[in-house]
Amino acid sequence: MKRYARITGTGGYLPETILTNHDLERMVETSDQWITERTGIKKRHIAAESQTTCDLSEMAARRAMEMAGKRAEDIDLIVLATTTPDRIFPSTACLLQARLGVSSGCPAFDVQAVCTGFVYALAVAEKFIRTDSSRCALVVGAETFSRILDWNDRSTCVLFGDGAGAVILEASEEAGILSTHLHADGRYESLLNVPYGLSDGYEHLEAGEAKVQMKGNEVFKIAVNTLGRIVDETLAANGLEKSNIDWLVPHQANIRIINATARKLSMSMDQVVVTVDQHGNTSAASIPLALDVAVRDGRIKRGETVLMEAFGGGFTWGSAILKF
Ligand code: COA
Numbered sequence: 001m002k003r004y005a006r007i008t009g010t011g012g013y014l015p016e017t018i019l020t021n022h023d024l025e026r027m028v029e030t031s032d033q034w035i036t037e038r039t040g041i042k043k044r045h046i047a048a049e050s051q052t053t054c055d056l057s058e059m060a061a062r063r064a065m066e067m068a069g070k071r072a073e074d075i076d077l078i079v080l081a082t083t084t085p086d087r088i089f090p091s092t093a094c095l096l097q098a099r100l101g102v103s104s105g106c107p108a109f110d111v112q113a114v115c116t117g118f119v120y121a122l123a124v125a126e127k128f129i130r131t132d133s134s135r136c137a138l139v140v141g142a143e144t145f146s147r148i149l150d151w152n153d154r155s156t157c158v159l160f161g162d163g164a165g166a167v168i169l170e171a172s173e174e175a176g177i178l179s180t181h182l183h184a185d186g187r188y189e190s191l192l193n194v195p196y197g198l199s200d201g202y203e204h205l206e207a208g209e210a211k212v213q214m215k216g217n218e219v220f221k222i223a224v225n226t227l228g229r230i231v232d233e234t235l236a237a238n239g240l241e242k243s244n245i246d247w248l249v250p251h252q253a254n255i256r257i258i259n260a261t262a263r264k265l266s267m268s269m270d271q272v273v274v275t276v277d278q279h280g281n282t283s284a285a286s287i288p289l290a291l292d293v294a295v296r297d298g299r300i301k302r303g304e305t306v307l308m309e310a311f312g313g314g315f316t317w318g319s320a321i322l323k324f
Contacts, residue, residue: 005125005177009070010064064138083117096108115253141166148210155216178322184316186315227264246271248262307319
C-alpha cells in the first residue's frame with residue numbers, strides 16, 4: 001500500500017496591527033492607487049515590537065493541531081520555514097518545539113528558501129513521512145518580515161507583511177501530497193537579497209543596514225516565466241491536465257503574477273485563493289496562510305486537487321500538488 005503525507009489540519013495567525021496603503025502614504029512617497037494597481041495589496045499586518053517569529057508560529061501551529069485533533073506528544077517532526085528567525089540559534093523550530101511542549105526529542109529544524117520556504121519545508125517533511133521516518137509532522141511558514149524592511153524604500157516596504165501559517169502532515173493510505181518540485185538558481189542573488197549578514201558585512205548588520213533590496217521589475221518578469229514552467233512540470237509529472245486542478249494556492253507576492261499563473265492554467269479566478277490584498281507578501285507564511293483561509297471558509301474541500309507554487313529570493317522556486 002502506498003504511503004502518502006496528507007494535510008489533516010491547517011492554521012494561520014496574523015498580528016493585530018494593520019498597516020493600510022493610506023498609512024503608507026504618510027510614510028513614503030506613494031499612493032493607495034499605485035500600490036493597488038501594481039500589486040493588488042490593500043493592507044498588511046505588522047508584528048508588535050515584542051512579538052517574534054516563534055510567537056506567530058505558535059499561534060498558527062496550535063490552530064493547525066486543534067483542527068487535526070493532535071496534541072504536542074503526537075508530533076514527531078517540526079520543519080519551520082523562515083527568513084526572519086528569532087535568533088541566530090537555536091533554530092526557531094527548536095524554540096517552537098519547547099513552546100508547544102513537544103517533548104518527544106523529535107527532530108526540529110528551520111529551512112531557508114525565502115518566499116519558497118513553505119514549499120521547501122513541506123517537501124522535506126513529506127519525504128520524512130514517505131520514508132517512514134515520521135508519522136505526524138508540523139510544518140510552519142512564519143515571518144516577521146517587517147524587521148528586514150527599509151521603511152524609507154517605497155519600492156519594497158509597501159510589498160511585505162508579517163504572519164504565520166502551519167499544517168499538520170500525517171502518514172496516510174489515502175491520497176495526499178502527489179508530488180513536490182524544488183528548484184534554485186543562486187546566480188540571481190543580486191536581484192533580490194539582504195546584502196549583509198553575520199559573516200558578510202557584519203558592520204552593516206550592526207548598523208541596522210541589513211534590509212531587503214530588490215530589482216522588482218526584473219524579478220517580476222523572471223517570476224512569471226518560471227512559475228509558468230513549474231506549473232507545466234508539475235502537471236506532466238503526474239499525468240494531469242490543467243482541468244484536473246480544483247484550486248490554485250499561489251505564493252502571494254503580486255496579484256499580476258497570480259493572474260498570469262491562473263491564465264497559464266486556464267483557471268477562473270474563482271478557483272484561485274487570493275489573500276495578497278489583505279496580507280501583502282508574507283514570504284514563507286503566504287501559502288499556508290492562504291490555504292488556511294480557504295479551508296476554514298469552506299472553499300477547499302476534502303479530496304479536491306490543490307496546486308501550490310512559489311518563487312522567491314535565491315532565486316528559489318517550487319510547487320506541490322496534493323489531494324486535500
Ligand atoms: N509608490 C509609487 N511609485 C513607486 C513605488 C511606490 N511604492 N515603488 C516604485 N515606484 C515607482 C518607481 O520609482 C518607478 O518610477 P520611475 O518610472 O519614475 O523610475 C515606477 O514606480 C515603476 O517602477 P517599477 O519597479 O518598474 O514598477 P513595476 O510595475 O515593476 O512594479 C513591483 C513594481 C515591485 C510591484 C513589481 O515589479 C513586482 O511586484 N515585482 C516582483 C516582486 C516580487 O514578487 N518579489 C518577491 C518575490 S517573492
